[in-house]
Amino acid sequence: MLLRFDTILAGLLQGVGVTLGVTFGALLIAIILGFALALLRVFWPSRPGAFVIDAYIELFRNIPALAHLFLIYYGLASVGVQLGSVTAAILGLGLIGGASLCDVFRAGFEALHKGQREAALAIGMRPSQAIRLILTPQALRIALPPVGNYATQLLKDSSIASAIAAPEIMFFARSLVTSTFETTLIYVTAAGLYILMSLPIVFAVRALEKRYAGGRAA
Amino acid sequence: MSMIGFLQPFAEYGGEWAPRMLDAARITAAISLWGFLVALGVGALLAALRARKHWLPGLLAQGYVNLTRGVPLLAVLFLLYFGLPGIGITMSAFMAGALGLGLCFGAQMAEVFRAGLEAIHRGQREAALAVGMTPMAAFRLITLPQLIRIIAPSLVTTFVALLKDSSLCALITVHELMLEGRALATEYFLPMHIFLAIGLFYFAIAWPLSLAARVLGHRLNRRRAGAA
Numbered sequence: 001m002l003l004r005f006d007t008i009l010a011g012l013l014q015g016v017g018v019t020l021g022v023t024f025g026a027l028l029i030a031i032i033l034g035f036a037l038a039l040l041r042v043f044w045p046s047r048p049g050a051f052v053i054d055a056y057i058e059l060f061r062n063i064p065a066l067a068h069l070f071l072i073y074y075g076l077a078s079v080g081v082q083l084g085s086v087t088a089a090i091l092g093l094g095l096i097g098g099a100s101l102c103d104v105f106r107a108g109f110e111a112l113h114k115g116q117r118e119a120a121l122a123i124g125m126r127p128s129q130a131i132r133l134i135l136t137p138q139a140l141r142i143a144l145p146p147v148g149n150y151a152t153q154l155l156k157d158s159s160i161a162s163a164i165a166a167p168e169i170m171f172f173a174r175s176l177v178t179s180t181f182e183t184t185l186i187y188v189t190a191a192g193l194y195i196l197m198s199l200p201i202v203f204a205v206r207a208l209e210k211r212y213a214g215g216r217a218a
Numbered sequence: 219m220s221m222i223g224f225l226q227p228f229a230e231y232g233g234e235w236a237p238r239m240l241d242a243a244r245i246t247a248a249i250s251l252w253g254f255l256v257a258l259g260v261g262a263l264l265a266a267l268r269a270r271k272h273w274l275p276g277l278l279a280q281g282y283v284n285l286t287r288g289v290p291l292l293a294v295l296f297l298l299y300f301g302l303p304g305i306g307i308t309m310s311a312f313m314a315g316a317l318g319l320g321l322c323f324g325a326q327m328a329e330v331f332r333a334g335l336e337a338i339h340r341g342q343r344e345a346a347l348a349v350g351m352t353p354m355a356a357f358r359l360i361t362l363p364q365l366i367r368i369i370a371p372s373l374v375t376t377f378v379a380l381l382k383d384s385s386l387c388a389l390i391t392v393h394e395l396m397l398e399g400r401a402l403a404t405e406y407f408l409p410m411h412i413f414l415a416i417g418l419f420y421f422a423i424a425w426p427l428s429l430a431a432r433v434l435g436h437r438l439n440r441r442r443a444g445a446a
Contacts, residue, residue: 062378062424064385066396067417074403075410156290163389170292183304187297195288 004182008189011176015169018086019197022158022168025090027151030097037098038105043131053102060099066160068092073164089161097154104146108139141212148205152198159194169193227411235402235415242398243419249315249394250381256320257380261327268332279328286325292386294318299390315387315394323380330376334369335361371438374431378424385420395419 041053060068073088083091112135120130162170173190177183264282267275286294299314309317338361346356388397399416403409 058425058428059421062382062421062428063417064382064396064420066385066388067399067413067420070396070399070403070409071413071417075413078407078409152287156288159290159292160386162292170290170296173293173296177300184297184301185304187293187301191289191293191297194290194293195285198288 004180005185005189007180008176008182008186011172012169012186012190012193015167015172016193016197018161018166018168018171019155019158022086022089022093022161022166023151023155026093026097026158027154029090029094030101030150030154031147033094033098034101034103035105037102038109039131041102041106042109043127057099057102060096065093065096065157066163068096069160069164085161085164085166088164089158089166093154093157093161097150100150101143101147104143104150105139108141108143109135111142112138144212145205145209148201148208151205152201155198155201156194224411227406227408228415231406231408235412238398238402239395239415239419242393242395243423245312245392246381246384246394246420247423249312249319249387249392250377250384252316253319253323253380253384254377256316257323257327257376260320260324261331264324264328265331265335268328269335283325283328286322289322291318291322291383292389294322295386295390311387311390311392314390315384315392319380319384319387322383323376326376326379330369330372331365333372334365337368338364368438371431371435374427374434378427378431381424381427382420 037053037056041050044050069089069092072092073083073085076083076088116134116138117130120134121127125133158168159170161168162174165171169190173186176186180186264279267279270276295315295318298309298318299311302308302314342360342364343356346360347353351359384394385396387394388400391397395416399412403412406412
């Protein structure tokens with residue numbers, strides 16, 4: 001029993017690197033893309049631009065992640081763009097995350113009092129300076145808790161990359177099932193592994209929140 | 219590739235794809251609704267446990283919520299469908315799918331219920347008890363109607379999230395939209411077209427619901443702003 005657990009754990013650990021890679025790769029894309037789109041959506045007074053961004057958000061938020069991954073991995077390959085399964089997973093989850101985080105960052109900017117911007121302009125800042133020095137730091141602070149929640153969600157969602165054969169934890173869980181004929185123990189161990197991995201993210205976000213909340217109170 | 223050339227397969231095979239996708243969409247709708255019902259039950263149970271004065275039920279409920287928050291839905295589905303037969307519990311893929319969705323989203327639902335209950339002023343219930351209602355009557359006649367109105371937008375958003383995640387049931391062989399998509403994709407060698415069509419199927423159901431949730435939310439905010 002113990003020996004078998006060792007084998008299972010060792011097998012599953014092979015997938016940890018890819019799980020973390022997909023999670024953090026997608027998180028990076030999602031944050032950069034989401035923040036850039038939120039800036040455009042809030043400060044760029046263009047109707048066609050807003051329409052395009054909104055359409056992107058609606059399309060990516062109302063279609064399952066699995067459909068996006070299949071489109072990017074199998075669909076693009078059929079028209080000659082062959083991506084690796086890990087690349088496809090990072091790209092797909094990142095693009096979906098960008099749509100979610102755009103809304104998060106946008107809400108952060110919109111929660112700020114408009115006096116902030118007016119005061120910055122009144123003391124002679126250029127609009128770009130006001131955005132960079134005054135508005136962005138405050139908006140990011142507001143957006144931090146939902147971004148943290150999103151990161152823990154993303155860690156779990158990275159498991160669907162196994163559906164396009166990216167060698168992450170669930171992928172190894174499935175291949176272990178066929179080689180050891182053990183099932184319950186494997187999936188319970190995999191679930192435990194995800195919980196363990198999500199803890200550092202949860203604590204990091206909580207610590208950051210506490211730090212910035214303290215900054216605001218002072 | 220020209221746009222017309224790209225669209226041609228839809229014209230050519232659309233008649234063969236549409237009925238099969240519609241049939242599969244029915245399974246998607248059914249499993250989502252069943253999953254939603256289970257989630258409502260689990261969420262209500264967790265909310266009721268939390269409302270107990272004793273510390274143990276609350277701790278159990280919180281433990282459940284924290285646990286499911288860290289575990290991927292996919293792991294739960296695999297555990298229910300492939301794992302449980304190992305210890306003698308067997309169920310159909312559809313049942314495992316609905317149950318897995320319900321167990322995972324039940325935790326989310328508990329949070330929705332809690333937020334809703336916290337938004338209702340304590341005095342509402344106290345006044346109801348003061349005029350002689352039984353606790354059950356106070357809940358049914360005073361708390362519940364307000365609760366439903368407050369959480370309606372969140373319920374719809376949760377359903378949309380559940381509907382999207384029901385696509386994972388394809389990986390435990392539930393014959394829903396995504397599995398049909400994979401079958402069609404291998405049959406016709408047109409994954410780009412098929413998965414676009416499948417994606418639009420989901421979009422056609424999810425988007426109107428998302429819009430409805432937004433309208434409900436705005437209406438609720440307006441009413442509250444008016445009341446304040």
